[in-house]
Amino acid sequence: MDFSRTLGTDHSETIPRMPSWITAAPAETLEDIAFLSGASLNHLDLLMARDDVPVALIRTRLALQAAEASVKFSGRPERAGELRDAVHFLRPGDLPGPAGEVYLSWLRAVERPVSVKSLNRALPDVEAGRIADYLGAGQGAPVCRAARVLESAMMATGRQEGLALILVDAALAQALGFDYVTPLLAAGLKRADLRKRGDELRLACHRAVVASAVETARLAADLTRGAAQLRAMAPKLRAKGAGEAVGMFLIRDAVAAAELPLPPRAARRLCDRLVDLGAVRELTGRNTFRLYGV
Missing domain, CATH: 1.10.10 (Arc Repressor Mutant, subunit A)
Incomplete structure (x- = not known):
């Protein structure tokens, strides 16, 4: 691998933090929280466009968090450590188990550009046409569109949380113009949020976006520093x-x-x-x- 483009000045210390007013501002109304979620997404979009930010690494770390949330919502006990073990120590012919399958689905969802075909690879039990129908269920601004997709998917799938959460983060990525699924809503939503509808669900989704965007910005800063250090060690x-x-x-x-x-x-x-x-x-x-x- 050619590291010549990445062994220059380490800019990781200059990564801007999420503005404090986004997390400090009280937001009770849908209008207020929608403004804050838009601001947090804009900050995250600019951050992830930087050349020194390891976006693929961030997506896989977020996929682990999303898988852990999905497994938790389903009532299973596995957490991040068990999910990693279930996937990374698979031998030919082994099955990863239900929780491992959830994690594999998230990893497949984030590793290729978002499309019905790539999502069908992540969700092989769901027909491509149904995936397209789910993603087309939402209209409007990105978070509102994602909320409608979530509501539709939860109702149509018999409340299969893991499936619905992958679809909602895919819908959000498409609405934002992201090339890849970047899990934000899955880890930010609470179990009770998945039963909400209408304005209550939109409010929950906006709040989840703010919380996840703030944590993702922190994660990006940490992983950018770590990646820069690893690149610097490569020639040795x-x-x-x-x-x-x-x-x-x-x-x-x-x-x-x-x-x-x-x-x-x-x-x-x-x-x-x-x-x-x-x-x-x-x-x-x-x-x-x-x-x-x-």
């Missing part, structure tokens, strides 16, 4: 395949040593060295079956 790594391995860390929420394009022992050594250099973190706290990420 002499192992064959190290460049490709670094590229994987820059787009994936977590990576197991066995997934890297190196022999097993070399992959483990590379991961340990990156941890020692402070370029990646070990995410599990275990001595075996470890996962690494920025």
